[in-house]
Amino acid sequence: MRMKKRVVWAVLAAVLMCLCASVAVAAEPFDALSEAEKVELIELIDSGTAAYDAGEFQTAVELFHRAYELAPLPDFLYRLGLAYERLGEDARAVEYYRSFLNAEPQAEERGRIESTIEVIEGRLARRARTSIEVITRPEGARVYVGSREDGMRGVTPIELNVEPGEYRLIVELEGYEVVEEQVQVPQGQRVVLRPGLTPQGGFAEADRSVWRSTWVPVSLAVVGAGALVLTPVFNGLANDAAAERSELLQDRRSTQNEVDKYAIERREATYRGLTIGAAVVGGAAITTAGALLVWQLLADDAGAGAEQAGLEAVGVGPLGDTVGVGLRGRF
Incomplete structure (x- = not known):
């Protein structure tokens, strides 16, 4: 029985020497363990190593986490970094690699680990943008x-x-x-x-x-342009009615004039209202169309294999008897 115990302690000491570059550092958390905990630690190390070698990296992560909670040895941080890197969790891998280097500033593997961290961080930077x-x-x-x-x-x-x-x-x-x-x-x-x-x-x-359809801002722009075109038309009709009312006011000889005056005033008020309404609707429609178009242009909505959506050019030129605004780009 005594010989068996000696063999166990010899194996345990050999494993711990492999785990840590500094035996003195490793001895403190190990010495605080009970005999049962020391045996459990050995089992966790063996099982975690076997899982890692078999490609069962998630299982290795869980076992090395338990081992580190039992005895916070720096080597477990390094092993966790390796396992997380194999799992593709690069950010976690960097965290554990750095934690290991902080715990073991003089580690022989420092140069290699720092090179690995540099490669992983470059990969993370590319992934963040692509x-x-x-x-x-x-x-x-x-x-x-x-x-x-x-x-x-x-x-x-x-x-x-x-x-x-x-x-x-x-x-x-x-x-x-x-x-x-x-x-x-x-x-x-x-x-x-x-x-x-x-x-x-x-x-x-x-x-x-x-709301992502190009026809929405186009339709709003057409409605707005139509309303703005009608604004001076309504205003002209209102002015004609006002002039007609002024002429009628000069002739006060009959009751019929009063009836006509009332009708003209109603017509003038109607055209004034239509003038204001057309201006408000036209301005609101044009503004909404412009805002929606800008939102669509800035929205990252490129499809598969399509060039990046965006505005390439804006131009102003003749359009029939008026002046038009042209946009060129991928919408």
């Missing part, structure tokens, strides 16, 4: 990148961090036709994909809200 956002109606569609064999990336609405390049996206939702799109993602841009989902045996749902 992505594909997939939005569907209804929501909850499964999104695959490349092929189904590569695994589902998530469900809509979702934003996928990707490297610049061309991607094949597959969007699936039960009861709807499968949608496949080729998406070109430029460096430093977020491409928004709004695939129209077609019910099986039905019609496609609109992939844009009515």
Whole structure:
């Protein structure tokens, strides 16, 4: 029995020496453990290492977290950084790598770990600027990148961090036709994909809200321009009625003049009201159309493979007997 205990302690000491560059640092949290906790720590280390070697990185993360809670040894931070990096959780990996370097400033692996951190942070910076956002109606569609064999990336609405390049996206939702799109993602841009989902045996749902349609600001602009054109017309009619009323006021010989005067005043008031109303409606429609158009131009609503939406040029020139404003761009 005594020989068995010696073997256990010898194995434990050897493992702890591999875990830490400094045995003196490692000894303090280890010495505070009970015999049962020391045995549990050995089991956690063995199981976590085996899980990592088998590619079961999530299990390794859970085991190394438990081991660190039991004995806060710096090496567990490094192992957690490795496991998180293999899981693709780069931000968490950097956190644990830095925590390890702070706990072990003289670590032999410092140079290599710092180089790894630099590579990961560069990757994170690129991902922060380059992505594909997939939005569907209804929501909850499964999104695959490349092929189904590569695994589902998530469900809509979702934003996928990707490297610049061309991607094949597959969007699936039960009861709807499968949608496949080729998406070109430029460096430093977020491409928004709004695939129209077609019910099986039905019609496609609109992939844009009515407010994102170009016809809305165009229609508002036409209405506003028409109202503004009618403003001077109504004003002219009102002025004619006022002039007619003035002439009538000079002749006060008959009762019929009073009746005509009343009718002319009503007509003048009507045209004055129409003048004000046309001006208000025209100004409001033009302003709303302009604001909506600007919102649509600035909205990041580029489709798959489409060039970035935006305003390229504005021009003013003759349009029949009047002057028109022209816009050029992708809307």
